[in-house]
Amino acid sequence: MLQAINLHKKFKTKEVVRQVNMQLEAGESVGLIGPNGAGKSTTISMLSSLIMPTSGDVEWQGVSITKNPESLRKVLGIVPQEIALYPELSARENLAFFGRIYGLKGPTLNERIEEVLQKIGLTDRQKDIVKTFSGGMKRRLNIGAALLHKPSILIMDEPTVGIDPQSRAYILDTVKQLVEEGMTLLYTSHYMEEVELLCDKIYIMDQGAIIAHGTKDELKSLVSDNQTIELKAHILSTKFESALINQFPKATVRKEEDLLTVTLAKSEEPLATIFALAANNDVMITSAIVKIPTLEDVFLNLTGRALRD
Amino acid sequence: MLFSLIGKQMKMLIRNKQPLIILLVMPIVLITILSLALAGVMDNGAEEAIQARLVLVDESTWEKEKASIQEFLEKEGIIGPPLEALLTQIENNNPIQLLENNILASSEIEKYISVVHKKPEDLDTIRQDKEVDGILSVPPSFRLNYVKSAYFDKQIEPDLDLYLSQENEIRASIIQSVISEWQYGFTQSLALSKAGLPIEEVMGNTKKVEKVEQVLEDHEREIPSSIYYTVGMLVMFALYVPAFLAGFALQEVQWKVYDRLILAGVSSTLYTLSIFITGTLVALVQQIIMLSYGKFALKIEWIGLEGMIVIVLSYSIFVGGLAALLTTLQFRSKSDGILNAFNGFVVSIFAFLGGSFINIGDISETLANIGDFTPNGAAMTAILSIQKGEELAVIWPFMAVLYGYVSLCVLLAIVLFPRRGVTV
Numbered sequence: 001m002l003q004a005i006n007l008h009k010k011f012k013t014k015e016v017v018r019q020v021n022m023q024l025e026a027g028e029s030v031g032l033i034g035p036n037g038a039g040k041s042t043t044i045s046m047l048s049s050l051i052m053p054t055s056g057d058v059e060w061q062g063v064s065i066t067k068n069p070e071s072l073r074k075v076l077g078i079v080p081q082e083i084a085l086y087p088e089l090s091a092r093e094n095l096a097f098f099g100r101i102y103g104l105k106g107p108t109l110n111e112r113i114e115e116v117l118q119k120i121g122l123t124d125r126q127k128d129i130v131k132t133f134s135g136g137m138k139r140r141l142n143i144g145a146a147l148l149h150k151p152s153i154l155i156m157d158e159p160t161v162g163i164d165p166q167s168r169a170y171i172l173d174t175v176k177q178l179v180e181e182g183m184t185l186l187y188t189s190h191y192m193e194e195v196e197l198l199c200d201k202i203y204i205m206d207q208g209a210i211i212a213h214g215t216k217d218e219l220k221s222l223v224s225d226n227q228t229i230e231l232k233a234h235i236l237s238t239k240f241e242s243a244l245i246n247q248f249p250k251a252t253v254r255k256e257e258d259l260l261t262v263t264l265a266k267s268e269e270p271l272a273t274i275f276a277l278a279a280n281n282d283v284m285i286t287s288a289i290v291k292i293p294t295l296e297d298v299f300l301n302l303t304g305r306a307l308r309d
Numbered sequence: 310m311l312f313s314l315i316g317k318q319m320k321m322l323i324r325n326k327q328p329l330i331i332l333l334v335m336p337i338v339l340i341t342i343l344s345l346a347l348a349g350v351m352d353n354g355a356e357e358a359i360q361a362r363l364v365l366v367d368e369s370t371w372e373k374e375k376a377s378i379q380e381f382l383e384k385e386g387i388i389g390p391p392l393e394a395l396l397t398q399i400e401n402n403n404p405i406q407l408l409e410n411n412i413l414a415s416s417e418i419e420k421y422i423s424v425v426h427k428k429p430e431d432l433d434t435i436r437q438d439k440e441v442d443g444i445l446s447v448p449p450s451f452r453l454n455y456v457k458s459a460y461f462d463k464q465i466e467p468d469l470d471l472y473l474s475q476e477n478e479i480r481a482s483i484i485q486s487v488i489s490e491w492q493y494g495f496t497q498s499l500a501l502s503k504a505g506l507p508i509e510e511v512m513g514n515t516k517k518v519e520k521v522e523q524v525l526e527d528h529e530r531e532i533p534s535s536i537y538y539t540v541g542m543l544v545m546f547a548l549y550v551p552a553f554l555a556g557f558a559l560q561e562v563q564w565k566v567y568d569r570l571i572l573a574g575v576s577s578t579l580y581t582l583s584i585f586i587t588g589t590l591v592a593l594v595q596q597i598i599m600l601s602y603g604k605f606a607l608k609i610e611w612i613g614l615e616g617m618i619v620i621v622l623s624y625s626i627f628v629g630g631l632a633a634l635l636t637t638l639q640f641r642s643k644s645d646g647i648l649n650a651f652n653g654f655v656v657s658i659f660a661f662l663g664g665s666f667i668n669i670g671d672i673s674e675t676l677a678n679i680g681d682f683t684p685n686g687a688a689m690t691a692i693l694s695i696q697k698g699e700e701l702a703v704i705w706p707f708m709a710v711l712y713g714y715v716s717l718c719v720l721l722a723i724v725l726f727p728r729r730g731v732t733v
């Protein structure tokens with residue numbers, strides 16, 4: 001079991017990760033989601049013993065890894081956000097190199113390389129120099145390089161960033177298969193649907209802190225407790241806004257040009273009241289959309305911002 | 310694991326065009342251009358230097374002595390046809406004749422010694438002439454005395470006077486070796502001619518040529534521009550190896566491949582060691598290629614194999630150490646600023662002080678001494694010393710300088726390696 005306890009990271013004076021607590025059980029697949037700069041990669045680096053936390057700790061099987069990272073490193077596979085490969089080497093040479101530094105050699109190494117090439121679908125292109133690969137192929141090889149030593153925990157940092165839909169689907173399939181085979185997975189993304197597809201448990205991170213976590217169902221119930229109503233009107237008055245807030249003290253109200261977004265508990269049935277308030281305040285509503293919440297709305301709901309621009 | 314790391318680094322170097330161009334193509338082009346362009350300036354001297362100038366002042370000419378020799382022979386009771394025959398024989402086979410016509414005029418010796426005849430009264434002015442390397446004075450009755458001792462067993466040593474100039478040791482030695490061989494030859498011939506061997510056989514040329522070659526080997530060889538610039542570029546361009554390897558290391562960190570290495574259990578020591586060894590190997594191969602280029606394309610004859618092996622290997626080890634140090638410094642600074650400063654500034658200064666472009670000793674003795682304390686300068690001076698034909702022992706002080714730098718690099722690399730992990 002891998003556990004982050006009050007993980008905190010400061011770069012100079014900038015607090016990048018704040019008091020993060022996370023748990024990764026054997027066989028579990030966990031998603032870590034958050035916008036650009038949330039601190040996902042930094043958290044992952046600390047979890048995988050690559051950088052030291054400013055405070056807090058990471059425990060593997062109940063033992064702190066800050067002093068003894070070896071036992072974790074042996075079973076850990078990591079897919080960095082960057083293409084961590086040698087562009088001048090062929091796909092096979094890259095895999096062979098990463099296999100060798102894990103001590104694999106001879107027929108065992110060759111066998112593993114074949115298996116991995118098969119898994120990432122690059123058997124045909126194994127002799128080609130990585131520089132000549134498409135973005136999607138590089139991403140696949142980037143994953144393959146983490147699999148040679150048969151890790152039991154796989155940490156993937158945005159493995160589908162910046163690639164075409166087919167490659168993305170291929171990668172998601174591959175990862176899903178790994179999970180089904182029993183791999184423990186920590187998967188970082190800013191695509192909620194990827195995490196939804198792959199992960200049992202999801203952590204939502206924003207500005208360095210975990211702002212929500214739970215199983216898919218728990219998070220869904222979190223959003224499905226709320227509803228979002230988008231109102232469009234000819235002229236929106238602040239008086240109308242205040243009246244709304246007075247009427248629904250637990251709601252959040254956001255205004256963007258002629259669009260007013262009201263998020264409030266699902267138990268309320270506010271449409272009639274809203275229209276009445278509009279009429280009282282001389283606001284003519286031109287459209288009203290009641291939105292069925294999605295997982296992405298959780299983020300919006302929690303932070304008031306969209307997950308992606 | 311170490312071998313995989315080294316092999317990977319080698320592949321990265323070979324598969325990139327830029328390192329190949331800078332580490333091999335550029336120096337080879339420069340060697341060729343510089344050694345051809347400056348051959349005129351540097352090499353004329355070298356060609357002439359080998360040929361020694363000998364002035365022959367013969368106060369005992371055949372014309373002068375013929376009468377007294379004839380008189381002596383008649384006194385000894387030789388008259389008529391036998392007297393004529395003996396006189397002809399002496400005219401053609403006396404040692405001076407042999408020296409001039411057979412020895413100095415032979416094509417093998419002509420390469421090394423040029424002969425000018427002067428009159429005894431010019432002797433003082435000749436001695437002032439710095440172009441003259443040796444003066445052989447043959448005293449008045451030399452031939453007569455020779456005849457007396459050679460044919461009639463009179464104990465009169467025919468004595469000669471050889472003056473050698475101090476201007477150029479090597480040329481003076483060439484003259485000395487030929488003349489003393491010749492002198493030894495005719496002294497021997499005095500005995501052997503009595504035993505019936507003809508004098509010209511006793512005084513063959515092969516031995517003298519060997520002697521001259523021996524002298525050339527024992528003494529400093531002049532360094533032609535081809536050798537000078539091959540060595541100059543070789544030590545200079547090896548200094549570009551570390552920046553390439555350190556540059557790759559920085560890329561590895563930036564691309565996060567370094568993270569993979571750390572997770573795989575590659576320690577920072579092993580990683581740095583792999584860079585050290587790669588640097589050493591690359592510098593070694595690079596230098597061997599350049600030396601071979603010199604040998605086959607510029608027809609340089611490299612001498613002193615043991616010395617060359619020691620120097621080239623030691624310099625390669627230094628390059629490896631420097632690669633390790635630059636990698637460490639750059640991991641600390643987290644940018645390639647250090648590499649650019651090194652390639653742009655340090656290499657230029659070192660190359661200048663070390664004498665890669667111009668013989669700094671011609672400008673200032675002090676700068677040359679400082680230059681010998683740069684690693685490339687030390688290696689260059691050591692190689693040139695060996696190429697001049699000096700003994701192996703002369704390189705040890707320079708090797709001490711090199712290994713001083715190696716120790717410094719290794720020590721700093723160990724002390725300065727960022728302990729808390731490398732990130733960018």
Ligand SMILES: Nc1ncnc2c1ncn2[C@@H]1O[C@H](COP(=O)(O)OP(=O)(O)OP(=O)(O)O)[C@@H](O)[C@H]1O
Pocket residue numbers: 011014016034035036037038039040041042043081190732733
């Ligand atoms: N070594 C560092 N020094 C200083 N600041 C850093 C360093 N590494 C990351 N940061 C900063 O920390 C913040 C979080 O970065 P991090 O890479 O962890 O975010 P992320 O969630 O992975 O973002 P993305 O989705 O863009 O990958 C960013 O503002 C980043 O600029």
Ligand SMILES: [Mg+2]
Pocket residue numbers: 040041042081157158
């Ligand atoms: Mg990231």
